[in-house]
Amino acid sequence: MTARPMVEIRGVHKGFGTLEVLHGIDLTVAEGEVTAVLGPSGSGKSTLLRCVNHLERADRGYVSVDGELIGYRRGRGVLHELKEKHILRQRGAIGFVFQSFNLFPHLTVLENITEAPRFALRRPAAEAEADARALLARVGLADRADAYPRQLSGGQQQRVAIARALALRPKVLLFDEPTSALDPELVGEVLDVIRDLAAGGTTMIIVTHEIGFAREVADTVVFMSDGRIVETGPPSQVFDAPSHERTRAFLAKVL
Numbered sequence: 001m002t003a004r005p006m007v008e009i010r011g012v013h014k015g016f017g018t019l020e021v022l023h024g025i026d027l028t029v030a031e032g033e034v035t036a037v038l039g040p041s042g043s044g045k046s047t048l049l050r051c052v053n054h055l056e057r058a059d060r061g062y063v064s065v066d067g068e069l070i071g072y073r074r075g076r077g078v079l080h081e082l083k084e085k086h087i088l089r090q091r092g093a094i095g096f097v098f099q100s101f102n103l104f105p106h107l108t109v110l111e112n113i114t115e116a117p118r119f120a121l122r123r124p125a126a127e128a129e130a131d132a133r134a135l136l137a138r139v140g141l142a143d144r145a146d147a148y149p150r151q152l153s154g155g156q157q158q159r160v161a162i163a164r165a166l167a168l169r170p171k172v173l174l175f176d177e178p179t180s181a182l183d184p185e186l187v188g189e190v191l192d193v194i195r196d197l198a199a200g201g202t203t204m205i206i207v208t209h210e211i212g213f214a215r216e217v218a219d220t221v222v223f224m225s226d227g228r229i230v231e232t233g234p235p236s237q238v239f240d241a242p243s244h245e246r247t248r249a250f251l252a253k254v255l
């Protein structure tokens, strides 16, 4: 019942210049659980994900993953920002899958997946490659190892991006609208892979507008509006009996 917290977001505030984007976000994701984050465009969902892996530095508050503070170390009661090298290592444990795939265009599928394990983690090439082939099989692309990203459909590219994130054996996977850039007929194959990961116990935070998918896969649904978590609960509660007017208004638009 009480699974270990894997991701802890505490009092995270973030602004850009005078624009306050996150007004104190608190969220805990337990090990093996899936949290879906919904909310209107501009509500701060991407900024929140980027704060989790320190792509954005929170102005206040902090994030920890598996008990480890991200981006900082504590010393004499104050936080000191870690060196970039150390932050990059922490980011390896926090897989990030973007809306726009972001594969390296000049590398093959296999090279895309083995790049970070080989050159950041210094794993032997043969080992990284064997691992990558197993991951490609898992996302249904065993036969495309030597293809270049441009030779693949959007759905295939996104599955490679997921395999690439998994190659670092992350403790948590973050997805920022992983199917929003895809043609409708390609959405299913990507959701199938994410569904499979959820069944295998991967801890995930997924920003998505796919309500049906969130209902099926998420343990917890979070609804954000104007930089705040307005509502959180199991899918049945948030979707079928939302307690806030903003959630109701949003659902009425997207359902």
Ligand code: ADP
Binding pocket: 016, 019, 021, 039, 040, 041, 042, 043, 044, 045, 046, 047, 048
């Ligand atoms: P969402 O993902 O929910 O659509 P975002 O987190 O992308 O929302 O953006 C929230 C707000 O922050 C928006 O008003 C956006 O324009 C602004 N914003 C995001 N990133 C930056 C940035 N790097 N500089 C300035 N404003 C930003």
Ligand code: MG
Binding pocket: 045, 046, 047, 176
């Ligand atoms: Mg966004």
